[in-house]
Amino acid sequence: xxxxxGVNVRQFIVSITAYPLLTIIEPFLGGFQFTGGNPKREKRDxxxxxxxxxxxxxxxxxxxxxIVCFQxxxxxxxxxxxxxxxxxxxxxNVGCKAIWYSGVHTLYVRVVDNxxxxxxxxxEINIVPFTxxxxxxxxxxxxxxxxxVQIDYNFxxxxxxxxxxxxxxxxxxxxxxxxxxxxxxxxxYNSAPPKISLIGRYKNIVWTFNSDLKTSCxxxxxxxxxxxxxxxxxxxxxxLAIFLAKGGHVLTEGMSEKAGGLASILPVVTAARGFxxxxxxxxxGNSDGCEGDTSAANAYPYKDYCITxxxxxxxxxxxxxxxxxxxxxxxxxxxxxAVKSTDAWHDSIPxxxxxxxxxxEILVAGRYFAPNEPGSRPGGFTPVEVYDPQYWMNRNxxxxxxxxxxxxxxxxKNTNSALNNQTVAIWVTKYSHIVPEVASGIAVAAPxxxxxxxLWFFDRAQGRAVINTIFRKWQxxxxx
Numbered sequence: 001x002x003x004x005x006g007v008n009v010r011q012f013i014v015s016i017t018a019y020p021l022l023t024i025i026e027p028f029l030g031g032f033q034f035t036g037g038n039p040k041r042e043k044r045d046x047x048x049x050x051x052x053x054x055x056x057x058x059x060x061x062x063x064x065x066x067i068v069c070f071q072x073x074x075x076x077x078x079x080x081x082x083x084x085x086x087x088x089x090x091x092x093n094v095g096c097k098a099i100w101y102s103g104v105h106t107l108y109v110r111v112v113d114n115x116x117x118x119x120x121x122x123x124e125i126n127i128v129p130f131t132x133x134x135x136x137x138x139x140x141x142x143x144x145x146x147x148x149v150q151i152d153y154n155f156x157x158x159x160x161x162x163x164x165x166x167x168x169x170x171x172x173x174x175x176x177x178x179x180x181x182x183x184x185x186x187x188x189y190n191s192a193p194p195k196i197s198l199i200g201r202y203k204n205i206v207w208t209f210n211s212d213l214k215t216s217c218x219x220x221x222x223x224x225x226x227x228x229x230x231x232x233x234x235x236x237x238x239x240l241a242i243f244l245a246k247g248g249h250v251l252t253e254g255m256s257e258k259a260g261g262l263a264s265i266l267p268v269v270t271a272a273r274g275f276x277x278x279x280x281x282x283x284x285g286n287s288d289g290c291e292g293d294t295s296a297a298n299a300y301p302y303k304d305y306c307i308t309x310x311x312x313x314x315x316x317x318x319x320x321x322x323x324x325x326x327x328x329x330x331x332x333x334x335x336x337x338a339v340k341s342t343d344a345w346h347d348s349i350p351x352x353x354x355x356x357x358x359x360x361e362i363l364v365a366g367r368y369f370a371p372n373e374p375g376s377r378p379g380g381f382t383p384v385e386v387y388d389p390q391y392w393m394n395r396n397x398x399x400x401x402x403x404x405x406x407x408x409x410x411x412x413k414n415t416n417s418a419l420n421n422q423t424v425a426i427w428v429t430k431y432s433h434i435v436p437e438v439a440s441g442i443a444v445a446a447p448x449x450x451x452x453x454x455l456w457f458f459d460r461a462q463g464r465a466v467i468n469t470i471f472r473k474w475q476x477x478x479x480x
Contacts, residue, residue, distance in 0.1 A: 010064050021119065022035070044124070046125055054097070072108060079108070137194075139184065156454075173477070184216075224300065244428070244431045262452075281296075304431075306403035307404065308404070309393060311387075313383075333380030337355060341406035341407055343407075356459065425450065425452060
Protein backbone atom coordinates (compact mmCIF):
# COMPACT_ATOMS: atom_id res chain seq x y z
CA UNK A 1 0.00 0.00 0.00
CA UNK A 2 2.98 2.31 0.53
CA UNK A 3 5.33 2.89 -2.40
CA UNK A 4 8.86 3.24 -1.01
CA UNK A 5 11.81 3.23 -3.38
CA GLY A 6 14.46 0.77 -2.20
CA VAL A 7 12.10 -1.05 0.22
CA ASN A 8 9.26 -2.63 -1.73
CA VAL A 9 10.44 -1.72 -5.21
CA ARG A 10 13.84 -1.84 -6.89
CA GLN A 11 14.49 0.25 -9.95
CA PHE A 12 16.48 -1.16 -12.88
CA ILE A 13 17.53 0.21 -16.22
CA VAL A 14 18.75 -1.89 -19.13
CA SER A 15 21.84 -0.31 -20.63
CA ILE A 16 25.14 -1.40 -22.13
CA THR A 17 26.78 1.58 -20.39
CA ALA A 18 25.71 0.80 -16.82
CA TYR A 19 28.96 0.85 -14.85
CA PRO A 20 29.49 1.47 -11.16
CA LEU A 21 30.82 4.87 -10.10
CA LEU A 22 34.23 4.67 -8.40
CA THR A 23 35.43 7.50 -6.16
CA ILE A 24 39.07 7.52 -4.98
CA ILE A 25 40.11 10.00 -2.29
CA GLU A 26 43.49 10.97 -0.84
CA PRO A 27 43.91 13.91 1.61
CA PHE A 28 46.86 15.50 -0.22
CA LEU A 29 45.70 14.77 -3.75
CA GLY A 30 41.95 15.33 -3.38
CA GLY A 31 39.37 13.11 -5.06
CA PHE A 32 38.85 11.42 -8.42
CA GLN A 33 35.83 9.76 -10.03
CA PHE A 34 35.80 7.06 -12.68
CA THR A 35 33.09 5.20 -14.64
CA GLY A 36 33.63 2.32 -17.05
CA GLY A 37 36.57 0.22 -18.14
CA ASN A 38 38.67 2.74 -20.10
CA PRO A 39 38.98 5.79 -17.90
CA LYS A 40 41.34 8.71 -18.24
CA ARG A 41 44.41 8.19 -16.11
CA GLU A 42 44.67 10.93 -13.47
CA LYS A 43 48.24 12.20 -13.09
CA ARG A 44 49.76 14.05 -10.15
CA ASP A 45 53.30 15.17 -9.27
CA UNK A 46 54.55 14.57 -5.74
CA UNK A 47 57.83 14.94 -3.85
CA UNK A 48 59.51 11.79 -2.51
CA UNK A 49 58.69 10.38 0.91
CA UNK A 50 55.09 11.60 1.27
CA UNK A 51 52.80 9.05 2.93
CA UNK A 52 49.70 8.61 0.81
CA UNK A 53 46.47 7.35 2.36
CA UNK A 54 43.95 6.33 -0.29
CA UNK A 55 40.41 5.18 0.33
CA UNK A 56 37.62 4.55 -2.14
CA UNK A 57 33.95 3.75 -2.50
CA UNK A 58 31.65 2.50 -5.23
CA UNK A 59 28.06 3.31 -6.15
CA UNK A 60 25.76 1.38 -8.50
CA UNK A 61 22.46 2.77 -7.22
CA UNK A 62 21.86 4.82 -10.38
CA UNK A 63 20.88 1.64 -12.24
CA UNK A 64 19.72 -0.52 -9.32
CA UNK A 65 22.94 -2.48 -8.97
CA UNK A 66 24.92 -3.43 -5.89
CA ILE A 67 28.66 -3.27 -5.29
CA VAL A 68 30.20 -6.71 -4.77
CA CYS A 69 33.93 -6.11 -4.32
CA PHE A 70 37.01 -3.93 -4.78
CA GLN A 71 40.49 -4.86 -5.92
CA UNK A 72 43.66 -2.74 -5.96
CA UNK A 73 47.30 -2.91 -6.95
CA UNK A 74 50.30 -0.73 -7.75
CA UNK A 75 51.91 -0.79 -11.20
CA UNK A 76 49.77 -3.72 -12.35
CA UNK A 77 51.43 -5.14 -15.47
CA UNK A 78 48.57 -7.39 -16.59
CA UNK A 79 45.08 -6.46 -15.44
CA UNK A 80 43.86 -9.97 -16.22
CA UNK A 81 46.51 -11.70 -14.11
CA UNK A 82 45.30 -12.03 -10.48
CA UNK A 83 48.88 -12.37 -9.20
CA UNK A 84 49.76 -8.87 -10.47
CA UNK A 85 47.23 -7.31 -8.08
CA UNK A 86 48.01 -6.73 -4.41
CA UNK A 87 44.60 -7.98 -3.31
CA UNK A 88 41.76 -10.26 -4.24
CA UNK A 89 38.39 -8.74 -5.09
CA UNK A 90 36.73 -8.25 -1.71
CA UNK A 91 34.14 -5.85 -0.28
CA UNK A 92 36.63 -5.10 2.51
CA ASN A 93 39.42 -3.75 0.28
CA VAL A 94 38.52 -0.09 0.67
CA GLY A 95 41.90 1.61 1.06
CA CYS A 96 45.68 1.42 0.99
CA LYS A 97 48.80 3.34 1.98
CA ALA A 98 52.01 3.97 0.07
CA ILE A 99 55.27 5.93 0.23
CA TRP A 100 57.34 6.42 -2.93
CA TYR A 101 60.83 7.92 -3.20
CA SER A 102 61.42 7.88 -6.96
CA GLY A 103 59.94 6.92 -10.30
CA VAL A 104 56.40 6.86 -11.67
CA HIS A 105 53.83 4.65 -9.95
CA THR A 106 50.19 3.98 -10.80
CA LEU A 107 47.46 2.90 -8.40
CA TYR A 108 44.83 0.68 -10.01
CA VAL A 109 41.46 0.22 -8.28
CA ARG A 110 38.71 -1.97 -9.69
CA VAL A 111 35.10 -2.05 -8.46
CA VAL A 112 32.67 -4.80 -9.55
CA ASP A 113 28.86 -4.85 -9.23
CA ASN A 114 26.47 -7.79 -8.90
CA UNK A 115 25.99 -8.07 -12.66
CA UNK A 116 29.73 -8.31 -13.32
CA UNK A 117 30.10 -4.77 -14.66
CA UNK A 118 33.25 -3.10 -13.46
CA UNK A 119 34.97 0.27 -13.38
CA UNK A 120 38.73 0.73 -13.34
CA UNK A 121 40.36 3.79 -11.78
CA UNK A 122 43.98 4.79 -12.35
CA UNK A 123 45.96 7.41 -10.42
CA GLU A 124 49.50 7.97 -11.63
CA ILE A 125 52.04 9.43 -9.18
CA ASN A 126 55.17 11.03 -10.64
CA ILE A 127 57.88 11.58 -8.03
CA VAL A 128 59.63 14.90 -8.68
CA PRO A 129 62.86 16.06 -6.98
CA PHE A 130 62.48 18.16 -3.85
CA THR A 131 66.01 19.47 -3.54
CA UNK A 132 65.08 22.48 -1.35
CA UNK A 133 68.46 23.98 -2.27
CA UNK A 134 67.37 27.63 -2.26
CA UNK A 135 66.46 29.70 0.77
CA UNK A 136 63.44 31.84 -0.06
CA UNK A 137 60.73 32.14 -2.72
CA UNK A 138 58.34 35.08 -2.73
CA UNK A 139 55.05 34.23 -4.45
CA UNK A 140 53.65 37.64 -5.36
CA UNK A 141 49.96 36.76 -5.64
CA UNK A 142 48.86 40.33 -4.92
CA UNK A 143 47.40 42.26 -7.82
CA UNK A 144 47.32 46.02 -7.96
CA UNK A 145 48.28 48.69 -10.50
CA UNK A 146 50.34 51.85 -10.74
CA UNK A 147 47.54 53.63 -12.59
CA UNK A 148 46.36 55.72 -9.67
CA VAL A 149 47.69 58.41 -7.40
CA GLN A 150 47.90 57.14 -3.82
CA ILE A 151 45.55 59.31 -1.78
CA ASP A 152 43.25 57.20 0.40
CA TYR A 153 45.78 54.47 1.33
CA ASN A 154 42.98 51.91 1.31
CA PHE A 155 45.00 49.71 -1.08
CA UNK A 156 48.71 49.69 -1.96
CA UNK A 157 49.89 50.47 -5.45
CA UNK A 158 51.77 47.67 -7.21
CA UNK A 159 55.12 49.42 -6.86
CA UNK A 160 54.47 50.17 -3.16
CA UNK A 161 53.59 46.56 -2.38
CA UNK A 162 56.57 45.26 -4.37
CA UNK A 163 59.00 47.64 -2.64
CA UNK A 164 57.67 46.65 0.79
CA UNK A 165 58.11 42.91 0.32
CA UNK A 166 61.31 43.06 -1.70
CA UNK A 167 62.73 45.14 1.13
CA UNK A 168 62.06 42.25 3.52
CA UNK A 169 63.12 39.44 1.17
CA UNK A 170 66.36 41.19 0.18
CA UNK A 171 67.54 40.87 3.79
CA UNK A 172 67.74 37.09 3.51
CA UNK A 173 70.78 34.99 2.61
CA UNK A 174 71.19 34.46 -1.13
CA UNK A 175 67.91 36.04 -2.22
CA UNK A 176 67.95 37.00 -5.91
CA UNK A 177 64.89 39.03 -7.00
CA UNK A 178 65.46 38.04 -10.64
CA UNK A 179 65.20 34.34 -9.72
CA UNK A 180 63.37 34.02 -6.40
CA UNK A 181 60.16 35.96 -7.16
CA UNK A 182 57.16 34.29 -8.74
CA UNK A 183 54.83 37.07 -9.87
CA UNK A 184 51.55 35.23 -10.45
CA UNK A 185 49.95 38.19 -12.21
CA UNK A 186 52.64 40.12 -14.02
CA UNK A 187 55.14 37.33 -14.56
CA UNK A 188 53.26 35.94 -17.55
CA TYR A 189 51.51 33.22 -15.54
CA ASN A 190 47.92 34.54 -15.86
CA SER A 191 47.26 34.10 -12.12
CA ALA A 192 48.33 30.45 -12.18
CA PRO A 193 50.07 29.07 -9.08
CA PRO A 194 53.71 27.98 -9.27
CA LYS A 195 54.37 24.38 -10.21
CA ILE A 196 55.35 21.91 -7.53
CA SER A 197 58.73 21.49 -9.27
CA LEU A 198 59.48 25.16 -8.51
CA ILE A 199 58.19 24.91 -4.94
CA GLY A 200 60.52 21.95 -4.39
CA ARG A 201 63.60 24.13 -4.97
CA TYR A 202 62.97 26.15 -1.78
CA LYS A 203 63.05 25.68 1.97
CA ASN A 204 60.97 28.79 2.75
CA ILE A 205 58.09 30.58 1.02
CA VAL A 206 56.47 33.98 1.51
CA TRP A 207 53.05 34.02 -0.19
CA THR A 208 51.19 37.34 -0.36
CA PHE A 209 47.67 37.54 -1.80
CA ASN A 210 44.70 39.84 -2.21
CA SER A 211 41.02 39.09 -1.69
CA ASP A 212 39.96 39.04 -5.35
CA LEU A 213 39.81 35.33 -6.12
CA LYS A 214 39.53 36.11 -9.84
CA THR A 215 43.08 37.46 -9.86
CA SER A 216 44.62 35.69 -6.86
CA CYS A 217 45.71 32.08 -7.31
CA UNK A 218 46.10 30.84 -3.73
CA UNK A 219 42.52 29.56 -3.87
CA UNK A 220 43.56 27.30 -6.76
CA UNK A 221 45.94 25.61 -4.32
CA UNK A 222 44.07 25.45 -1.02
CA UNK A 223 40.42 25.30 -2.16
CA UNK A 224 38.82 22.21 -0.67
CA UNK A 225 36.08 19.97 -2.04
CA UNK A 226 34.35 17.78 0.60
CA UNK A 227 34.13 14.09 -0.17
CA UNK A 228 30.40 14.24 -0.86
CA UNK A 229 31.09 16.81 -3.62
CA UNK A 230 33.91 14.95 -5.35
CA UNK A 231 33.10 14.87 -9.07
CA UNK A 232 31.17 18.13 -9.00
CA UNK A 233 34.28 20.31 -9.17
CA UNK A 234 37.91 20.05 -10.18
CA UNK A 235 40.14 19.44 -7.17
CA UNK A 236 43.63 20.96 -7.25
CA UNK A 237 46.58 19.41 -5.48
CA UNK A 238 47.46 21.30 -2.31
CA UNK A 239 51.24 21.44 -2.58
CA LEU A 240 51.50 23.86 0.36
CA ALA A 241 50.26 21.11 2.67
CA ILE A 242 52.84 18.75 1.16
CA PHE A 243 55.55 21.43 1.47
CA LEU A 244 54.81 21.84 5.18
CA ALA A 245 54.78 18.08 5.71
CA LYS A 246 58.24 17.91 4.09
CA GLY A 247 59.59 20.41 6.61
CA GLY A 248 59.27 23.55 4.51
CA HIS A 249 58.22 26.86 6.09
CA VAL A 250 55.63 29.33 4.81
CA LEU A 251 54.54 32.84 5.68
CA THR A 252 51.09 33.55 4.24
CA GLU A 253 49.36 36.91 4.50
CA GLY A 254 47.28 39.39 2.55
CA MET A 255 43.90 41.03 2.07
CA SER A 256 41.48 38.73 3.86
CA GLU A 257 38.04 40.28 3.77
CA LYS A 258 34.93 38.57 2.37
CA ALA A 259 35.92 35.35 0.53
CA GLY A 260 39.66 36.07 0.69
CA GLY A 261 42.28 34.70 3.04
CA LEU A 262 41.91 31.17 4.31
CA ALA A 263 38.20 31.35 3.53
CA SER A 264 39.22 30.69 -0.07
CA ILE A 265 39.08 26.99 0.89
CA LEU A 266 35.33 27.29 0.40
CA PRO A 267 34.10 25.33 -2.63
CA VAL A 268 32.71 27.49 -5.38
CA VAL A 269 29.21 26.19 -4.65
CA THR A 270 29.44 27.52 -1.08
CA ALA A 271 31.41 30.72 -1.68
CA ALA A 272 28.63 32.78 -0.06
CA ARG A 273 28.81 30.85 3.21
CA GLY A 274 28.09 33.06 6.21
CA PHE A 275 30.57 33.72 9.01
CA UNK A 276 31.49 32.64 11.66
CA UNK A 277 32.21 29.30 10.02
CA UNK A 278 33.01 25.97 11.68
CA UNK A 279 35.40 24.57 9.09
CA UNK A 280 35.02 20.87 9.83
CA UNK A 281 31.26 20.86 10.24
CA UNK A 282 29.89 23.67 8.08
CA UNK A 283 31.83 23.82 4.85
CA UNK A 284 28.71 22.59 3.03
CA GLY A 285 26.23 24.59 5.09
CA ASN A 286 25.68 26.19 8.47
CA SER A 287 24.23 23.91 11.11
CA ASP A 288 24.01 23.54 14.86
CA GLY A 289 25.67 20.14 14.92
CA CYS A 290 28.55 18.27 13.32
CA GLU A 291 26.78 15.59 11.36
CA GLY A 292 27.12 14.40 7.79
CA ASP A 293 30.20 15.14 5.71
CA THR A 294 33.03 16.20 8.03
CA SER A 295 35.81 15.55 5.53
CA ALA A 296 36.71 19.26 5.80
CA ALA A 297 38.92 18.13 8.68
CA ASN A 298 41.38 17.62 5.80
CA ALA A 299 41.02 21.21 4.62
CA TYR A 300 44.22 23.26 4.74
CA PRO A 301 43.31 25.70 7.56
CA TYR A 302 41.95 22.93 9.80
CA LYS A 303 44.49 20.15 9.19
CA ASP A 304 47.68 22.12 8.60
CA TYR A 305 47.08 25.49 10.34
CA CYS A 306 45.06 23.97 13.21
CA ILE A 307 42.28 26.57 12.83
CA THR A 308 38.78 25.42 13.81
CA UNK A 309 36.65 28.48 13.00
CA UNK A 310 36.90 31.45 10.64
CA UNK A 311 35.33 34.87 11.02
CA UNK A 312 35.61 38.25 9.31
CA UNK A 313 35.34 41.93 9.98
CA UNK A 314 33.96 42.50 6.49
CA UNK A 315 31.97 39.65 4.95
CA UNK A 316 28.64 37.83 4.72
CA UNK A 317 27.40 37.06 8.21
CA UNK A 318 25.08 34.52 9.76
CA UNK A 319 21.58 35.36 10.89
CA UNK A 320 21.38 33.01 13.90
CA UNK A 321 19.34 34.31 16.81
CA UNK A 322 22.39 34.23 19.10
CA UNK A 323 24.73 35.80 16.57
CA UNK A 324 26.36 38.85 18.19
CA UNK A 325 25.74 42.25 16.67
CA UNK A 326 28.00 42.90 13.67
CA UNK A 327 28.61 46.44 12.55
CA UNK A 328 31.77 47.57 10.80
CA UNK A 329 31.76 51.33 11.16
CA UNK A 330 33.42 52.38 14.43
CA UNK A 331 32.59 49.05 16.04
CA UNK A 332 34.08 45.77 14.72
CA UNK A 333 36.95 47.38 12.79
CA UNK A 334 40.56 47.11 14.00
CA UNK A 335 41.98 50.17 15.72
CA UNK A 336 44.70 50.99 16.59
CA UNK A 337 46.09 47.55 15.73
CA ALA A 338 46.93 44.19 17.26
CA VAL A 339 48.58 43.08 20.48
CA LYS A 340 50.66 40.07 21.42
CA SER A 341 48.68 36.96 22.30
CA THR A 342 49.08 35.18 25.60
CA ASP A 343 50.33 31.82 24.39
CA ALA A 344 53.20 29.68 25.63
CA TRP A 345 54.54 29.03 22.12
CA HIS A 346 54.49 32.71 21.22
CA ASP A 347 56.13 33.67 24.52
CA SER A 348 59.01 31.28 23.78
CA ILE A 349 60.06 33.24 20.68
CA PRO A 350 62.04 36.40 21.46
CA UNK A 351 61.99 39.44 19.22
CA UNK A 352 58.27 39.73 18.50
CA UNK A 353 56.94 43.20 19.40
CA UNK A 354 54.16 43.32 21.98
CA UNK A 355 52.09 45.55 19.70
CA UNK A 356 51.58 45.76 15.97
CA UNK A 357 49.99 49.13 15.30
CA UNK A 358 48.42 50.42 12.12
CA UNK A 359 50.81 52.49 9.99
CA UNK A 360 50.41 56.20 10.71
CA GLU A 361 50.14 56.96 6.99
CA ILE A 362 46.81 55.16 6.64
CA LEU A 363 45.33 56.93 9.68
CA VAL A 364 45.89 60.51 8.47
CA ALA A 365 42.65 62.51 8.69
CA GLY A 366 40.61 62.21 5.52
CA ARG A 367 42.02 58.85 4.47
CA TYR A 368 39.94 55.71 4.12
CA PHE A 369 40.84 53.94 7.36
CA ALA A 370 41.21 57.09 9.48
CA PRO A 371 39.20 56.92 12.72
CA ASN A 372 36.17 59.11 13.35
CA GLU A 373 35.68 59.99 9.69
CA PRO A 374 32.16 61.01 8.55
CA GLY A 375 30.27 59.19 5.85
CA SER A 376 30.42 55.49 5.07
CA ARG A 377 34.12 54.98 5.79
CA PRO A 378 34.79 52.29 8.40
CA GLY A 379 36.69 54.36 10.95
CA GLY A 380 39.32 51.66 11.30
CA PHE A 381 40.95 48.77 9.47
CA THR A 382 38.60 46.11 8.02
CA PRO A 383 40.37 43.64 5.61
CA VAL A 384 40.96 41.17 8.46
CA GLU A 385 40.24 37.47 9.03
CA VAL A 386 39.69 36.16 12.56
CA TYR A 387 40.62 32.68 13.85
CA ASP A 388 38.91 30.58 16.54
CA PRO A 389 36.87 33.54 17.89
CA GLN A 390 36.17 32.76 21.52
CA TYR A 391 32.58 33.97 21.50
CA TRP A 392 31.65 31.47 18.76
CA MET A 393 33.80 28.67 20.14
CA ASN A 394 31.97 29.03 23.47
CA ARG A 395 28.61 29.21 21.74
CA ASN A 396 29.28 25.84 20.08
CA UNK A 397 31.14 24.29 23.04
CA UNK A 398 34.18 23.74 20.84
CA UNK A 399 37.81 23.85 21.99
CA UNK A 400 40.73 24.96 19.87
CA UNK A 401 43.05 22.27 18.58
CA UNK A 402 46.16 21.70 20.68
CA UNK A 403 48.39 22.88 17.84
CA UNK A 404 46.57 26.26 17.56
CA UNK A 405 48.97 28.99 18.75
CA UNK A 406 47.84 32.63 18.49
CA UNK A 407 50.44 35.26 17.65
CA UNK A 408 48.44 38.51 17.71
CA UNK A 409 44.94 39.54 18.80
CA UNK A 410 43.04 42.47 17.32
CA UNK A 411 41.83 45.51 19.22
CA UNK A 412 38.39 46.47 18.01
CA LYS A 413 37.36 50.11 17.75
CA ASN A 414 34.58 49.40 20.25
CA THR A 415 35.59 47.21 23.18
CA ASN A 416 32.05 45.81 23.28
CA SER A 417 32.58 44.21 19.89
CA ALA A 418 32.60 40.40 19.90
CA LEU A 419 35.78 40.64 17.79
CA ASN A 420 37.74 42.53 20.44
CA ASN A 421 40.81 40.54 21.59
CA GLN A 422 40.27 37.79 19.00
CA THR A 423 43.14 36.08 17.16
CA VAL A 424 44.17 37.50 13.78
CA ALA A 425 47.69 36.01 13.38
CA ILE A 426 49.00 32.56 14.28
CA TRP A 427 52.11 30.45 14.48
CA VAL A 428 51.79 27.34 12.30
CA THR A 429 53.38 24.62 14.40
CA LYS A 430 52.03 21.25 13.30
CA TYR A 431 55.17 20.43 11.30
CA SER A 432 57.61 22.69 13.17
CA HIS A 433 59.60 19.67 14.42
CA ILE A 434 60.49 18.41 10.93
CA VAL A 435 63.95 19.14 9.51
CA PRO A 436 63.79 19.29 5.69
CA GLU A 437 65.78 16.61 3.89
CA VAL A 438 68.18 18.57 1.70
CA ALA A 439 71.26 17.37 -0.12
CA SER A 440 73.31 20.37 0.95
CA GLY A 441 73.04 23.66 2.80
CA ILE A 442 71.38 24.61 6.06
CA ALA A 443 68.00 23.11 6.92
CA VAL A 444 66.28 23.69 10.26
CA ALA A 445 63.07 22.75 12.02
CA ALA A 446 61.00 25.88 12.58
CA PRO A 447 57.40 27.12 12.77
CA UNK A 448 55.56 28.80 9.93
CA UNK A 449 53.31 31.86 10.27
CA UNK A 450 50.03 33.23 8.98
CA UNK A 451 48.57 36.74 9.21
CA UNK A 452 44.89 37.41 8.56
CA UNK A 453 45.74 40.86 7.17
CA UNK A 454 48.18 42.62 4.84
CA LEU A 455 51.29 43.76 6.75
CA TRP A 456 51.81 46.71 4.36
CA PHE A 457 49.18 48.61 6.39
CA PHE A 458 51.10 48.30 9.68
CA ASP A 459 53.87 50.17 11.49
CA ARG A 460 57.12 49.81 9.55
CA ALA A 461 59.50 49.30 12.49
CA GLN A 462 57.20 46.80 14.20
CA GLY A 463 56.57 44.95 10.94
CA ARG A 464 60.28 44.75 10.29
CA ALA A 465 60.80 43.24 13.75
CA VAL A 466 58.08 40.64 13.09
CA ILE A 467 59.56 39.58 9.73
CA ASN A 468 63.11 39.61 11.11
CA THR A 469 62.05 37.29 13.92
CA ILE A 470 60.42 34.83 11.53
CA PHE A 471 63.41 34.87 9.14
CA ARG A 472 65.73 34.43 12.11
CA LYS A 473 63.78 31.32 13.16
CA TRP A 474 64.20 30.05 9.60
CA GLN A 475 67.92 30.93 9.83
CA UNK A 476 67.92 32.90 6.59
CA UNK A 477 68.26 36.45 7.93
CA UNK A 478 71.42 38.08 6.57
CA UNK A 479 71.02 41.73 7.61
CA UNK A 480 68.87 42.86 10.54
